[in-house]
Amino acid sequence: MRHRKGKKRKGLVEKLLSPYWFQVFLFSITWSVFISLQLEKPELIPPLLAVLSVSLTLLRRGLGEFPFKDNPTYATLNGIFTLLIGIATFLKWRDPLCLGEYADAYYLIFVGSSVGILSKAFVRRGGIGNILLLSGITLLLASPNIFILVGFLLGNFVAADIYGHRRDTPSILKAALVGNGIFTAVATGYWIEVAPKGLWKLLYIYPLSVISVIFHIFGLQKLIDLLPFMYSDEKLEKLANLSNPLLEEMMIRAPGTYHHSVMVALLAETIARKLGADALLTRVGAMFHDIGKMVNPLYFIENANGKNYHEGLKPEVSASIIKSHVEEGIALARKYNLPEEIVSFIPEHQGTKLIGFFYHKALEENPNVDESKFRYGGPIPQSKETAIVMIADTVEAMVRALKNPTKEDIRKTVKKAIENLLEEEQLKDSHLSMEELKKIEELLTELLISYYHKRVKYPEKTPRERKV
Ligand SMILES: [Fe+2]
Numbered sequence: 001m002r003h004r005k006g007k008k009r010k011g012l013v014e015k016l017l018s019p020y021w022f023q024v025f026l027f028s029i030t031w032s033v034f035i036s037l038q039l040e041k042p043e044l045i046p047p048l049l050a051v052l053s054v055s056l057t058l059l060r061r062g063l064g065e066f067p068f069k070d071n072p073t074y075a076t077l078n079g080i081f082t083l084l085i086g087i088a089t090f091l092k093w094r095d096p097l098c099l100g101e102y103a104d105a106y107y108l109i110f111v112g113s114s115v116g117i118l119s120k121a122f123v124r125r126g127g128i129g130n131i132l133l134l135s136g137i138t139l140l141l142a143s144p145n146i147f148i149l150v151g152f153l154l155g156n157f158v159a160a161d162i163y164g165h166r167r168d169t170p171s172i173l174k175a176a177l178v179g180n181g182i183f184t185a186v187a188t189g190y191w192i193e194v195a196p197k198g199l200w201k202l203l204y205i206y207p208l209s210v211i212s213v214i215f216h217i218f219g220l221q222k223l224i225d226l227l228p229f230m231y232s233d234e235k236l237e238k239l240a241n242l243s244n245p246l247l248e249e250m251m252i253r254a255p256g257t258y259h260h261s262v263m264v265a266l267l268a269e270t271i272a273r274k275l276g277a278d279a280l281l282t283r284v285g286a287m288f289h290d291i292g293k294m295v296n297p298l299y300f301i302e303n304a305n306g307k308n309y310h311e312g313l314k315p316e317v318s319a320s321i322i323k324s325h326v327e328e329g330i331a332l333a334r335k336y337n338l339p340e341e342i343v344s345f346i347p348e349h350q351g352t353k354l355i356g357f358f359y360h361k362a363l364e365e366n367p368n369v370d371e372s373k374f375r376y377g378g379p380i381p382q383s384k385e386t387a388i389v390m391i392a393d394t395v396e397a398m399v400r401a402l403k404n405p406t407k408e409d410i411r412k413t414v415k416k417a418i419e420n421l422l423e424e425e426q427l428k429d430s431h432l433s434m435e436e437l438k439k440i441e442e443l444l445t446e447l448l449i450s451y452y453h454k455r456v457k458y459p460e461k462t463p464r465e466r467k468v
Pocket residue numbers: 289290325349350
């Protein structure tokens with residue numbers, strides 16, 4: 001089980017089997033084969049493989065995880081796209097459709113805008129640039145043609161953007177039509193140059209390429225979804241319902257936390273939708289943000305039924321129990337193979353916030369107390385989605401603690417919660433603008449007033465009226 005913090009050192013075998021090294025190996029072998037075949041010198045494969053592997057290893061020292069991400073989703077997608085480009089290269093060599101000088105169209109037919117659309121289906125927040133870059137380099141080595149490369153990158157970026165927020169069937173069709181249209185248009189520039197007489201071939205190249213992309217989305221995507229660590233939207237949606245054993249266990253062991261998570265999910269999803277962020281990811285992330293609390297549920301106020309289980313404990317001990325819900329949550333999420341995008345909500349919803357109550361208690365006993373023992377380990381929210389959950393989580397807990405709040409109490413609490421987060425510099429990496437924060441404040445106030453504010457009581461019915 002991997003932990004974000006306190007990671008144990010990996011052995012050599014474990015290291016070589018990691019998603020990062022799998023990608024390094026895959027790309028080294030692909031590039032050495034492609035380059036050797038281009039030069040018609042197969043004997044160059046072993047030395048090229050050695051040079052590329054060493055260079056890519058050194059690259060990691062300088063550039064960190066770029067361009068390979070140490071993440072099974074990226075590794076799987078990069079593997080699949082390399083395979084697709086490999087198949088297209090093989091078809092280009094055998095040319096079963098007799099395309100002749102139009103043989104580069106096999107990339108359009110077999111890969112098209114699938115890379116962008118499939119990446120968007122599995123990699124939700126940013127980062128698809130890495131996959132497109134690697135696929136682009138592979139394509140360039142397989143077929144050194146700048147038109148094909150530019151068409152591929154442009155078509156795929158646009159297709160991914162169209163597929164971005166609305167993932168229904170019409171938007172898949174639109175993404176495939178437009179993405180492949182752009183790829184075809186740019187490649188046509190090259191074909192006009194080399195073989196203008198064969199342009200009629202586009203009449204079947206373009207429709208074939210669109211059909212192929214649609215087949216990839218409806219067929220290949222379902223196959224990829226079968227892998228336990230890969231999550232398309234459909235599978236992600238199913239994650240957040242009660243049939244999920246992890247949530248079922250949370251409801252039994254930590255019912256208060258379960259209820260809190262449902263509330264945070266409702267609030268956060270509404271905000272995400274209004275801001276144009278990924279609402280589905282936000283809802284599912286919010287459902288799992290506190291799963292670590294089910295390890296020691298009674299130490300969290302929402303499950304304690306009015307009792308104080310921290311009585312008699314040193315403030316340092318209490319803070320470490322509270323802090324541990326993040327590490328326990330990450331461990332549980334990884335045990336249940338939740339996607340990394342969901343795992344990131346667990347540390348990021350707490351960021352590096354101070355556990356103020358126990359810190360001030362400790363200060364009373366010892367003015368030189370180490371503040372870091374009372375701070376969460378971070379990182380602070382890196383996306384709008386995790387920041388929205390952090391805000392909704394903080395506000396929901398604060399408002400719930402109020403007794404019979406008035407509208408004004410709720411308004412003030414929401415404002416104060418957001419101000420505190422800004423003061424503690426928790427939102428500076430979240431990409432949320434001040435206008436968006438203002439919008440979040442208004443929305444949260446409105447939603448919480450409608451939920452918590454006492455409604456006007458209806459007059460009691462008399463027993464006779466009840467019988468009617
Ligand atoms: Fe939490």
